[in-house]
Amino acid sequence: MSITVKYPQYKLDLVKEKEHFPYSLLLLADETVNAINKYVYDSDVYVLKEQEKELAVFCLYQIDKETMELKNIAVSNELQGKGIGSVLIKEIISIARNTSYNHLIVGTADCGVDQIRFYERNGFVKYGIKKNFFLENYDEPIVENGVQLRDMVMLEMFI
Structure with a gap:
């Protein structure tokens, strides 16, 4: 499965082989x-690629028939701060809507x-x-940031 994103040179693919x-x-x-x-093995894992180079990833985990959890979202260091994460959030919203x-x-x-x-900038609120x-x-x-997690x-986010 491939999803077109805002940047036509990139392709978003669902990882089919769990290895x-x-x-x-x-x-x-x-x-x-x-x-x-x-x-990760119980999630849908999507990878953003440019040709075969992996640039970003996110994992969606089904909680119940209405709720999906974003377990992981990461953008390669060279693309951080360029809006790719926000584009991926929009794709995640689209995937959620298309799967009810x-x-x-x-x-x-x-x-x-x-x-x-x-997350707040992209429409999520603390609960x-x-x-x-x-x-x-x-x-x-x-x-992280000098503080133990x-x-x-x-x-x-309700969509």
Whole structure:
């Protein structure tokens, strides 16, 4: 499956072979392969490519018949800050609508100010906190912006 995005030189493909996940990109948004493996095999994984070069990725996980969770979204370092992430959010909304989902959720670290701002700028609103998420779900402490990750901020969008 291929989806046309705003930039005609790029192609968005659904990963069909579960052995070919772009871990180098997925690790930009999640800390360990073990953490990624907890959701990636049960998710629809889409990769943005230019020819065969993988540039960005996102994972959509079905919570129930109405709700999809964005488990991971990552853009290669050279394309960050160029609007690709926002284009991908629009594609995610389109995918959700076309598959009859009306609710998207996403979680990010409570100290991930840039990530929270990105999601809010793209239409998500905060709705909850998963207390001690990072302490309970990762073997090693994770530090971001000089702060150890503890809680996950949950954001949602109704479409």
